[in-house]
Amino acid sequence: MKEASLALTAFILMELVASLAHRLIFHRFGYGIHESHHLPRAGIFEKNDFYPLISACITMAVIALGIWVRPLQFLIPVGFGMTAYGVAYFFIHDLAVHQRAGWLKMNPSWFKWHYQAHMLHHRFSGAPYGFVFPVVPKRLKKYLPGGNENPSKNE
Ligand SMILES: [Zn+2]
Ligand SMILES: [Zn+2]
Helix, strand or coil: CHHHHHHHHHHHHHHHHHHHHHHHHHHHHCHHHHHHHHCCCCCCCCHHHHHHHHHHHHHHHHHHHHHHCHHHCCHHHHHHHHHHHHHHHHHHHHHHHCCCCCCCCCCHHHHHHHHHHHHHHHHHCCCCCCCCCCCCCHHHHHHCCCCCCCHHHHC
16 A cells, blocks of 8 residues: 555656646756747657656666665655656647547547646646646636637737
């Protein structure tokens, strides 16, 4: 049970880590790589795919450390939580929101919360920065579809 709660805690904390990285790294000094995600994609991949790749490598290193170093065994369930977050991120952000797999048709309404929140991020290149539990700031709620402001006014 201790392992399950470690994995769950890691999963939830990863949203914090991912949104902070998205805000403070991807949209600042790391924007040279992330920019590709905010432009139309030319092929199957984009330069920004480098970031999930890096986090997969970090996750593998965490699990390896848990396996090799006995006192750090708790890192194994932590790494599993991180992996589960990566899978959720990929499923929600890449497959559901951005529809990157043409063969996998998903109804955007299944992920309406994520879709609307993330489209807001793409529109203003600002908040919300989260992916799995995105929190739309109050001041931006009016720009969500169905809000009381016409979004095209500000474009
Ligand atoms: Zn996106
Ligand atoms: Zn972004």
